Amino acid sequence: MSEAALIERIAARGDGVTADGRHVAGGVPGDRLAADGTLMPGPNRAEPVCRHFGKCGGCQLQHVAEAALADFVRDRVVGALEGQQVAAGEVLPALLSPPASRRRAALTALKIGKQVALGFNAAQSNQVVDMRMCPLLVPELFALVAPIRSLLATIAPQRRPVKVKLQMLDQGAEVVLEGVRAEGLDAAMALQDFAAEHRLARLAIDQGDGLETLWQPEPPTVHFGKIGVEVPPFAFLQATATGQAALVESVRSAIGEAGAVADLFAGVGTFALSVAEGRKVYAAEGARDAIAALTGAANRARALVATEHRDLFRRPLVPAELDRFGAVILDPPRAGAEEQVKQLAASAVPVIAYVSCNPASFARDAKLLVAGGYALDRVQPVGQFRWSTHVELAARFSR
Incomplete structure (x- = not known):
């Protein structure tokens, strides 16, 4: 009788994976797959907390215990970087948003x-x-x-x-x-x-x-730091308050005391306004209603935030513009920011704080930055979409 195969990890879409590459629906690291296809539970399983789990598409991983869930979030980031052969100085333990926190x-x-x-x-x-x-x-x-x-x-x-x-x-x-x-x-x-x-x-x-x-x-508002933004209908916000706090803190830590900062793909100001106190910030965003909301908030607060409505995919900032800043914050959509990253790789910006909602596009962009002379100092994985396969992160690059 052949020995049961150990489930070693969870794949990007939530299946368990054995050492020989077999994908097992519902498998969790530590489970074993018998020769007849029976899944034998291991120590990393949890009892799903929702009656809809298994049918509803909102969650894929309620059957995974907390520690293994955090490992999955971190491993997604590590695996993406390894796939692009990018070395990180440090990949921190994942920060997970708690239940009942999706806003x-x-x-x-x-x-x-x-x-x-x-x-x-x-x-x-x-x-x-x-x-x-x-x-x-x-x-x-x-x-x-x-x-x-x-x-x-x-x-x-x-x-x-x-x-x-x-x-x-x-x-x-x-x-x-x-x-x-x-x-x-x-x-x-x-x-x-x-x-x-x-x-x-x-x-x-x-x-x-x-x-x-x-x-x-x-006028409905959302506050970033001490500044309230009158947001347009269903404006993009981070999914949880705890996830937002983790990302903002990672960005603050990454840019340190940098004087002038650029926030690219700034949205309604999640990062630009959170770091604006005591320093000049330039914020660029392609969505007209979002940048209008950010501009109005900065003006009312008399913050030193200069805004620009700019399509960074078609018209990225070039090195002559980027080199004015002590740090750049980058928070692009899921597809990443390849054209802007190419310009950053050719720039002399000392520090880049990169926030991503897609480890794969982040790793691709990270490879370009490293090839341009940057070091990936650290990455903070963030699991604010609890029990899902959606992973976010904040990273620091320096040269």
């Missing part, structure tokens, strides 16, 4: 007859898993799920998906509905009543011809 989510609703299903999609499917519990979302957002389900029973179209975007702001929850038809006085009043009853910070809908804000008692 933004995009759900789907589907009305069939009188019934409305509302939740995340099933894994690799368009089927909507009707959310009756969620250990991911902050309680304030989950408390809105049932009321929104009831609201959509009256305004959602039949058999056509509706996007439901939820986000916590300083003033409370924001709800954005896309793909609804709110025609007539009754529908308008129902939406107003819903927003008032649940003390929403903002309610906006898109009926097919652009987003329309129906409820906003005061």
Whole structure:
């Protein structure tokens, strides 16, 4: 009888992997795979905390114990760097966001007859898993799920998906509905009543011809450091407050006392405003509504933040511009920032703080920076999408 194969690691999509490369759905490091395909549980398994686990696509790793989950997040970063043959001075232990801390989510609703299903999609499917519990979302957002389900029973179209975007702001929850038809006085009043009853910070809908804000008692804000930003509807924010804090602290530590700092792909100012106190910051962003929000916040606070609406994919900063700065913060989309990184590699910038939501594109960009003479000093893996295979990080490069 052949010996059972040990599951050694978790692959990027969540399967367990044996030493000989076999992928095993639901496998966890320490489990053993018998010759007949039976999975024998090891010491790193956990009891899933959600009744929807295994069907809902929101989580892939609830069956993984905390220590092994942290190892998976760190190993994703290490594996990506090894794949590009990039050496890191130090890869720190992963920081995981706790349960019930996700402050933004995009759900789907589907009305069939009188019934409305509302939740995340099933894994690799368009089927909507009707959310009756969620250990991911902050309680304030989950408390809105049932009321929104009831609201959509009256305004959602039949058999056509509706996007439901939820986000916590300083003033409370924001709800954005896309793909609804709110025609007539009754529908308008129902939406107003819903927003008032649940003390929403903002309610906006898109009926097919652009987003329309129906409820906003005061301009909704998010604070970065001491500066409040009046954010546009469903502006991009880090998924959890703890994840944001970990990334901001890593960036602060990376740039140290650098005088003038550039924040590239600045969004609404998560990093630019968090490090602005006592120093000059240049912030560039391609999304017009995001950079307008950042500009307004910096002006109101009289912060020394100069902003520019700039497409950094088509018009990256060149070395003559970059060399003015003591440090550069880089927080690109999932695809990375290859064109901007090529310019950085040719620059004399002393320090780069690189924040990434994709270890693969980060490792590719890191290879370019190292080839240009930078050292990758350290990497902080961050798992703010708890129980998912989505991994983020903050890194420091220097020359």
